[in-house]
Amino acid sequence: MTEPTPHGDRQVDATSTAEERELEAALRPKNLDEFVGQPRVRQQLSLVLQASQLRQAPAEHVLLSGPPGLGKTTLAMIIAQEMNAPLRISSGPAIQHAGDLAAILSSLTEGEVLFLDEIHRISRTAEEMLYMAMEDFRVDIIVGKGAGATAIPLELPPFTLVGATTRAGLLQGPLRDRFGFTGHLEFYDVDELVLVLRRSAMMLDLRLSPDAFVEIASRSRGTPRIANRLLRRVRDWALVHQIHTIDVAAAQAALDMYEVDERGLDRLDRAVLEALCLKFGGGPVGLSTLAIAVGEEVETVETVAEPYLVREGLLGRTPRGRVATAAAWEHLGLRAPDDAQQGQRMSTRNVSDQSGANPDQDNPETPLW
Incomplete structure (x- = not known):
């Protein structure tokens, strides 16, 4: 399956655009004390970094996993800052050959932090080279071809690899086992997002009421990147309307204009x-039929809209297709079908994994209503 890409101008897409990265860099916390949320990962990572400093050695390799927009790149930068070490940034898709990785590794300095984003997309040949580099700090460079090929060992200075992935399940076991510390980032609650927004508002010189912070945070899908993006959209709205202190009514008006409702759903989600x-x-209805009904590609509905709807309990996946939950009817202000019929439909959710049917496709034996 291909990686999800930002869909149109969605304000609630957790992937970042090129224009946003420079703004995000200015808002990123510089150390663990400034980093908001993820208390368990932050505490464990702090212990790992302090221990490495006491040993006067580079920190162990770190794997950070979780959905996009939760702070994996920020934590990688903080690790380099806390270790007072230079940071080298690359990504899995950019390393398609073993030679690409060898060129990066051979230029590292002692103690340097190498950050590989989307590490699960690294090529297999480069991944096998990475095993030896992580464990023994050396790589074998193959010179020549065929029977005359020879392997020249290249010693590497000790370094720290920080890998980030949105799909930890796609990592090969041998690669995952070579990381000394693995941290999984969870979605933020509203109170944590309010703290993120307060810090960002201070850096952007914005004045918001307490209720306005809560309003923006509650529509941010538990993701700091989305929260900061919505804050900038509210800032733009207030600037145009010449509002100096943003209250909850102004925040609601701005977000309603951008079609982000009180649960963080946008136009595509509601469609x-x-x-x-x-x-x-x-x-129930098949995924492809549902995609046709909303005028979108199947992959867009499955990877862009569906994950959040399922997480919010608004949509269910069954062996026969997708179903709307009672919460979905309530959110749309509609009257749900008969409770008994609805309960029978939803009862199939627990057996979806045991059925031979594929909920991602239309079932020819299922009526399409």
Whole structure:
């Protein structure tokens, strides 16, 4: 499956655009004390870094996993800052050959931090080279071809690899086992996002009421990147309307204009729910049929809209297709079908993994309403 890409101008897409990266860099915390949220990962990582400083040795290799926008890149930069070491940044898709990785590794200095984003997308040949580099701090450079090929060992200075992935399950076991510390980042709650927004507002010289911070945080899908993006959209709205102190009414008006509702759903999310409830009676309906109904590609519905709807309990996956939950009907302000019928539909969710049917495709034996 290909990687999800930002869809159109969605304000609630957790992937960053090229224009946002420079703004994000200015808002990033510089050390662990400034980093908001992820208390367990922050505490464990602090212990790892302090121990390495006491040993006067580079920190162990670190793997950070979790959905996009939660702070993996920020933590990698903080690790380099805390270790007072230079940082080298690359990504899995950029390393498609073993020679690409060898060129990066051979230029590292002692104690340097190498950050590989989306490390699960590194090529297999480069991954096998990475095993030896992580464990023994050396790589074998193959010179020549065929029977005359020879391997020249190249010693590497001790370094710290920080890998980031949104799909930890795609990492090969041997690679995952070579990381000394693995941290999984969770979604933020509203109170944590309010702290993120307060810090960002101070750096952007914005004045917001306490209720306005809560309003923006509650629509941010538990993701700091989305929260900061929505804050900038509210800032733009207030600037145009010449509002100097943003209250909750102004925040609501700005976010409503950008079609982000009180649960963080945008136009695409609501289109999926409305099609499911109004056109197909709540389902079940196949994914491809649902995608046609909203005028989007199947992959867009599956990778962009569906994960958050499932996480919020608004949509369910069954052996026969997608179904709308009672919460989805309530969110749209619609009357749900008969409770018994709805309960029968939703009861199939628990057996979806045991069925031979594929919920991602239309079932020819399922009526399409």
